[in-house]
Amino acid sequence: MENQAIIEAEELTKKYGHQIAVNHLNLQIREGEVFGFLGPNGAGKTTTLLMFLGLTEPTSGKVRVIGFDPTRDPFHVKEKVGYLPENVGFYDDMDARQNLQYIARLNRIPDKISAGRIDESLKVVDLLEEVGKKVGTYSKGMRQRLGIAEVLIKEPKLIFLDEPTIGLDPDGTNRMLDLIHSLSREKNITIFLSSHLLDQVQRICDRVGIMIKGGLVAMGPIEELAKKKLGIDKEHYTLEEIYMKYFKEA
Amino acid sequence: MEDHFSSIRFLLISALIVMVGVIIASMVGMGIQEESKGMAKPTFLFLWLFTSTGKLFSFVQFIGFFGPLIGIFLGFDAINRERVSRTLSKLLSQPIYRDSVINAKFLAGVAIITVVLVAIVLIISGLGIRLIGVVPGSEEVFRLVIYLIASILYIAFWLGISILFSVVFRSTATSALASLAIWIFFSFFVSLGAGFMADAVAPISQSSTGVDPNMMIKHEQVQRTISLFSPMTLYNEATTTILDPLRKTTSSLILMGPLERLSLSRFESPLPLLQSLFIVIPHLVSLVAITFLCFGVCYLAFMRQEIRTV
Numbered sequence: 001m002e003n004q005a006i007i008e009a010e011e012l013t014k015k016y017g018h019q020i021a022v023n024h025l026n027l028q029i030r031e032g033e034v035f036g037f038l039g040p041n042g043a044g045k046t047t048t049l050l051m052f053l054g055l056t057e058p059t060s061g062k063v064r065v066i067g068f069d070p071t072r073d074p075f076h077v078k079e080k081v082g083y084l085p086e087n088v089g090f091y092d093d094m095d096a097r098q099n100l101q102y103i104a105r106l107n108r109i110p111d112k113i114s115a116g117r118i119d120e121s122l123k124v125v126d127l128l129e130e131v132g133k134k135v136g137t138y139s140k141g142m143r144q145r146l147g148i149a150e151v152l153i154k155e156p157k158l159i160f161l162d163e164p165t166i167g168l169d170p171d172g173t174n175r176m177l178d179l180i181h182s183l184s185r186e187k188n189i190t191i192f193l194s195s196h197l198l199d200q201v202q203r204i205c206d207r208v209g210i211m212i213k214g215g216l217v218a219m220g221p222i223e224e225l226a227k228k229k230l231g232i233d234k235e236h237y238t239l240e241e242i243y244m245k246y247f248k249e250a
Numbered sequence: 251m252e253d254h255f256s257s258i259r260f261l262l263i264s265a266l267i268v269m270v271g272v273i274i275a276s277m278v279g280m281g282i283q284e285e286s287k288g289m290a291k292p293t294f295l296f297l298w299l300f301t302s303t304g305k306l307f308s309f310v311q312f313i314g315f316f317g318p319l320i321g322i323f324l325g326f327d328a329i330n331r332e333r334v335s336r337t338l339s340k341l342l343s344q345p346i347y348r349d350s351v352i353n354a355k356f357l358a359g360v361a362i363i364t365v366v367l368v369a370i371v372l373i374i375s376g377l378g379i380r381l382i383g384v385v386p387g388s389e390e391v392f393r394l395v396i397y398l399i400a401s402i403l404y405i406a407f408w409l410g411i412s413i414l415f416s417v418v419f420r421s422t423a424t425s426a427l428a429s430l431a432i433w434i435f436f437s438f439f440v441s442l443g444a445g446f447m448a449d450a451v452a453p454i455s456q457s458s459t460g461v462d463p464n465m466m467i468k469h470e471q472v473q474r475t476i477s478l479f480s481p482m483t484l485y486n487e488a489t490t491t492i493l494d495p496l497r498k499t500t501s502s503l504i505l506m507g508p509l510e511r512l513s514l515s516r517f518e519s520p521l522p523l524l525q526s527l528f529i530v531i532p533h534l535v536s537l538v539a540i541t542f543l544c545f546g547v548c549y550l551a552f553m554r555q556e557i558r559t560v
Contacts, residue, residue, distance in 0.1 A: 056557060
């Protein structure tokens, strides 16, 4: 099962009027990997995510996510794929458990089963002690972790994270990255992470893709890209150097 | 969805409504008690509870005027509140169909409207029975049920309007104001405009030869046709016919002297339930039609909208 593709995109294109948001994207994500999707603001990362989830229709091209076409069959995709949007919102007047229970009900998980899962996922994200507070009083870091817990309720195979660490303090960022890493290692969940915070991506991602102006300009393991772009002789490289090089060329 | 019931907003509405219900019932009940003292029991006394104006206004007038506000109140931020609090994209990434979101918003609103209206009617009936000691007959109950259905439809129409605006506008304040503007437009300006249009199309000249009856009829017809565009007129005509069996027609073109009026009132007899129904069925059908039309537009707008939260 290891090397089976969990996301396949072929010539995926999305236009808003005359503006091309995503331009003939070809992409394969293997099961179990942590994939970093990089690019400047407005490069079309979020649009691509929305197309993978069937929340936006592609103008042309094909996608398959966990074996289903998200445009035709969004229901099956959404059952097994979690999505944490950038700056996720919650129902602020409910506490953490009520929020999670609402999501569990939308996923048609019976209350008996969901009660256990809610406790488990709150434990994973380390929020069990804060569970009685209204979500409106949560800090940014707590909200973001609650978002992960919410995604875990449906026991996904694949999680899309849109800028999961943006606006977090250093401690919150570290916790978030550790959390993502452990999800991938311990639960074997495929993670598709979109970000422009390069050092963080370098820490946790197996492979990266760089998207600039709607097109994918590079894809592969970070070492490979480093060899290709910076020369073999260089031992200490950062993802930032690679990225800037691609960015200037584009 | 369930969050309506627990919200402060819902508490506010129901408190207001219950208060008004009690006030109207006691006010009207007392009035009727006084009026009917020493008289033989008139027909349809029970329905008077809802239609008689008491000191200020009747229950029917109240719902006709403020019912839309309840609908608007329940719906104006249905979709854009989810958008503002950024829960919409999360909601839609759950395994539910997109239309079930908007259907649920609408049906939840309708359910609440139903509960509230039935509750008020029961309150008024209960208090009324205590105060005037008249038990409703089966026909009166039937008429009340039809009245309830018409009112639910009518408020659901306004709910549809406000949900539509909540889909179209990003900000909750804009959608609330837009719905209120529509409400004001229909409640005041359509009837005003109808008068103006009628004057323009078929002016009634105040010449010395007297009024030309044909012209008069035409004037009235134009005015009626235009004012029927307003859901308020539709609703008011439907409900008054249903609840007031002594009314013969929906229009009020009566030009007669006191003697004629007297002779008419001596032969006055209530319209049977079936006949009242015949009169109001077109009104009810139009109410259903505009409600569904409104919700349909709203549904389409929501289904075609891009989800991007940016």
